[in-house]
Amino acid sequence: MTSVGNRRMLPFRRRADDHLLGGVAAGLARGLGLDPIVVRITFVLLAAAGGVGVVLYAAGLLLLPEEPPHQRSTGDDVIRTVGIAAAAVVLMGLARAAEVSLTRAAVWAMVLMAVGALVLWRTAIPEGGDARPSVREVLERVLSAGRGEGDRTGRARTLARIAVGVLLATSGFVAFVTLSSSAGAIGRGLLAGTVAAVGIGLLVGPWLWRLASDLTAERRERIRSQERADMAAHLHDSVLQTLTLIQRHPERSDEVVRLARRQERELRTWLKDPDGDMGAGTLTQRLRTVADQIEDDHGITVDTVFVGDTRMDEDLRPLLQATGEALRNAARHAGVGEVSMYAEVEADVVEVFVRDRGSGFDTTRLPADRRGIAESIRARMSRAGGSAEVRSEPGHGTEVQLRMPGHGGDGR
Amino acid sequence: MTVRVFVVDDHDLFRAGVKAELEGRVEIVGDASEVQPAIEMIVERRPDVALIDVHMPGGGGWTVVEEVRRLAPDVRFLALSVSDAATDVIALIRAGARGYVTKNISGAELAEAIERVAAGDAVFSPRLAGFVLDAFGGGLADTGHSELDQLTPREREVLRHIARGYTYRETAAELGISAKTVETHVSAVLRKLQLSNRRELTRWAESRRLI
Numbered sequence: 151m152t153s154v155g156n157r158r159m160l161p162f163r164r165r166a167d168d169h170l171l172g173g174v175a176a177g178l179a180r181g182l183g184l185d186p187i188v189v190r191i192t193f194v195l196l197a198a199a200g201g202v203g204v205v206l207y208a209a210g211l212l213l214l215p216e217e218p219p220h221q222r223s224t225g226d227d228v229i230r231t232v233g234i235a236a237a238a239v240v241l242m243g244l245a246r247a248a249e250v251s252l253t254r255a256a257v258w259a260m261v262l263m264a265v266g267a268l269v270l271w272r273t274a275i276p277e278g279g280d281a282r283p284s285v286r287e288v289l290e291r292v293l294s295a296g297r298g299e300g301d302r303t304g305r306a307r308t309l310a311r312i313a314v315g316v317l318l319a320t321s322g323f324v325a326f327v328t329l330s331s332s333a334g335a336i337g338r339g340l341l342a343g344t345v346a347a348v349g350i351g352l353l354v355g356p357w358l359w360r361l362a363s364d365l366t367a368e369r370r371e372r373i374r375s376q377e378r379a380d381m382a383a384h385l386h387d388s389v390l391q392t393l394t395l396i397q398r399h400p401e402r403s404d405e406v407v408r409l410a411r412r413q414e415r416e417l418r419t420w421l422k423d424p425d426g427d428m429g430a431g432t433l434t435q436r437l438r439t440v441a442d443q444i445e446d447d448h449g450i451t452v453d454t455v456f457v458g459d460t461r462m463d464e465d466l467r468p469l470l471q472a473t474g475e476a477l478r479n480a481a482r483h484a485g486v487g488e489v490s491m492y493a494e495v496e497a498d499v500v501e502v503f504v505r506d507r508g509s510g511f512d513t514t515r516l517p518a519d520r521r522g523i524a525e526s527i528r529a530r531m532s533r534a535g536g537s538a539e540v541r542s543e544p545g546h547g548t549e550v551q552l553r554m555p556g557h558g559g560d561g562r
Numbered sequence: 563m564t565v566r567v568f569v570v571d572d573h574d575l576f577r578a579g580v581k582a583e584l585e586g587r588v589e590i591v592g593d594a595s596e597v598q599p600a601i602e603m604i605v606e607r608r609p610d611v612a613l614i615d616v617h618m619p620g621g622g623g624w625t626v627v628e629e630v631r632r633l634a635p636d637v638r639f640l641a642l643s644v645s646d647a648a649t650d651v652i653a654l655i656r657a658g659a660r661g662y663v664t665k666n667i668s669g670a671e672l673a674e675a676i677e678r679v680a681a682g683d684a685v686f687s688p689r690l691a692g693f694v695l696d697a698f699g700g701g702l703a704d705t706g707h708s709e710l711d712q713l714t715p716r717e718r719e720v721l722r723h724i725a726r727g728y729t730y731r732e733t734a735a736e737l738g739i740s741a742k743t744v745e746t747h748v749s750a751v752l753r754k755l756q757l758s759n760r761r762e763l764t765r766w767a768e769s770r771r772l773i
Binding site for chain 1: 647666688689691692695696699722725726727728
């Protein structure tokens with residue numbers, strides 16, 4: 151488009167940036183206001199038809215001055231040129247198969263069709279990678295009145311291109327079918343049908359392709375906005391509610407911590423699994439629920455680390471209860487705000503460790519009320535075929551170790 | 563000699579909090595809230611340790627780690643994050659961070675972690691130890707993996723204690739080895755975590771376009 155203003159006495163310059171060989175075709179195309187690909191294919195066909203194209207190209211290489219670079223990629227053109235050449239080969243093959251002898255005139259008719267198709271194609275898909283306008287935009291450019299000067303020129307250009315493309319393609323098609331006179335009636339009919347189908351495909355294909363990709367993009371956008379709405383709804387129900395509660399009672403610090411902690415937990419769970427359908431009924435999920443309950447009841451934080459997982463079943467219930475008991479003990483007696491829980495599911499054993507860095511106690515001289523709880527953990531585990539060990543030292547915290555053998559984990 | 567520390571985090575409040583907590587324990591040489599300024603300032607000021615958040619506008623913490631390690635390889639990174647997603651943590655470690663701790667860590671613990679990273683050791687939070695055990699799961703029964711792709715029984719033992727909430731010193735006492743040996747094991751695990759081609763790690767790394 152910039153070429154219009156740049157025209158001088160001799161409008162032809164070889165393009166230094168936009169070239170497959172020497173930039174002759176691109177330069178000529180620009181001077182003539184054509185697509186480089188049209189000129190390129192013309193050169194190729196001229197070269198094939200007796201080598202004239204080669205001589206002309208060489209002359210252009212020698213005579214035309216080089217133009218300063220301009221940013222534009224040639225990748226698309228290469229692909230398109232190869233595509234058109236392949237289509238031409240297929241057409242010739244088809245013609246031969248249909249026992250149609252191709253006269254030189256018929257070949258030229260094919261060239262006409264190809265060039266027409268190219269022009270239309272190029273109009274539908276403008277150059278450049280991602281900045282391709284949608285079908286609607288192209289149609290708008292064609293149909294609606296442009297607002298600015300540039301728009302009007304663009305619109306006229308697009309219309310002209312479409313008209314020229316259709317004209318070339320149609321006349322090529324008619325000429326081709328008429329000129330392939332040596333074939334029999336059936337062969338000619340077959341050929342006409344094939345050529346028409348290929349031609350329509352070539353003409354309409356890019357537009358259909360564009361339409362399809364537009365529809366996909368639109369659907370993706372719709373799904374995305376749906377997801378946004380879901381997230382907004384969730385945040386509104388949860389986080390905003392909690393923040394409101396916190397603002398209403400800022401003086402009750404323990405309650406604020408509890409609310410914040412509960413909200414954090416909920417948000418983390420939701421971030422990991424928005425639909426809540428993952429890991430329902432697994433051991434680690436149940437352990438986390440137990441920990442949540444303790445956090446809520448006692449206003450402490452339980453840091454959980456899980457390795458591996460297994461489906462929750464009745465055999466594991468005592469482990470769950472013992473873990474809850476150990477956590478409750480830590481919350482009541484350790485005198486610290488934080489307790490760690492570590493659960494590891496291995497092929498032949500499940501282990502849970504509950505540890506605090508609190509006051510601890512002398513395991514050989516337990517106060518009466520504590521001994522009962524320690525026993526209840528131990529007794530519960532051994533009844534279920536597992537074991538429990540309580541390790542503690544005054545001033546160094548407590549760790550409860552729970553083991554439940556013979557329970558295969560199913561994957562990590 | 564005090565350790566020179568740089569803080570990268572996109573939350574102003576959090577940066578202020580960290581700086582206040584570390585006051586007097588380390589020397590804060592600067593802070594940044596965005597990826598590009600962070601890279602430039604860290605390269606210019608050469609702190610011993612940079613604290614780095616996982617989630618950052620404009621590229622994520624691992625971008626900073628990768629870029630700085632290219633330009634100033636002597637700067638060490640400690641990841642500090644609220645995120646407990648395995649992908650985030652592993653991404654930062656694989657980018658080159660020497661440790662990971664969560665943001666609820668106390669000031670004293672953080673200062674200790676920083677000193678450990680400055681000394682060239684690795685710092686694993688219980689959660690990171692859990693991730694590693696999970697990712698390297700199966701362990702010995704898993705044949706066909708290279709040495710980098712599995713943990714030795716000793717390394718697994720060390721990691722299990724860290725996951726249970728034991729400090730390095732407590733772990734050492736428990737296993738009857740020296741604290742230095744524990745550090746050696748953890749550093750070896752960190753190296754495996756960074757270099758291993760284990761499927762799970764590769765998948766995580768791929769999801770972050772790290773390889």
